[in-house]
Amino acid sequence: MNIKLFARLMQCELCGAPIQGSPKTIQIEGAELRVCVRCAKHGTEVQQSRQRVVQKKTGIAVTQTRRRPRDVFDMMEGEIVEDYADRIRVAREEKEWSTLDLAQEVKEREVLIKKIEKGDLIPEDDLRRKLEKALDIRLIDSAEDTTSTGGPGRVTMTIGDVIAFRKGRK
Template identity: 50%
Template sequence: MKSEQCEACGQIIKGRSKTVRIEGSTPMKVCDRCARLGTEVQVQTGPRGTPGRMTPGGSPSAPPRRKRDVFDFIEGDIVEDYADRIREARLERGISQKELALEIKEKEHLIRKIENGDLTPEDAVRKKIEAALEIRLIDSDGIVAEGTGTEKTQTTLGDVIRVKRK
């Protein structure tokens, strides 16, 4: 058996080495004494015995997931007249603010503030209101309106900028 050197203390490892991550470092092969300094990491083997990902404590790992950022949650801009649309749709259905609040499981005070335009609804609340009142509160720029056959486009920087050339 080939003798290995501990990557932490430098001594020759007697017996089996352990793969350990010490304070967030890359995994190192260390002796039993230095193994206590960190968390043991098991090496999973991939196809044909190739080394795979390393996981703490030898638990099976899920594939890495990309972290979500703010732009993943943006669906579009809420319309400027959202308060009027909500109020009109609610009155068309003939329900009070309290009844709407009960239906979407939110507080009546929240519905009042949204209808007065004092508060812009968060996405979760907006979706509940849209579903309950069967209305749309998001701008539909770039989406083909049903029955019209025309497509709305957004203004781009190239539409409004003038480039000065020497």
């Protein structure tokens, strides 16, 4: 089958429209899809690893692969807490700041702060850090936040403990 004919028959795996030109490969929720240019904005574009052959002076061909660029999710420190909007609003009110005051403190627009406080928008990492610093709060669930508060010497049960316990009873 001719490549040009194959390209004409390709359909967007998201909207089903025929793909004009070369398809874009994006990732949505871990799945890689070949989509049209219009649907490419709905996911993270995946760079195809291209191999190229480099000819050395000795005449030996060596292949080099290009790495894919780091994704936003690769750089995340942890998950944002579910009640981030309430934490931000309460901390702002404790400082007796208006949304405009907070916006000026973190050098962002007031509309953005209002959307975050309503829970309509999750702050990106750089803005989250600014908010944490300005309001002296924590917005990330990290390993330190989820540790047991049972006190010193308190042991929590794991799945392995349950399995060992059941094997011991038999």
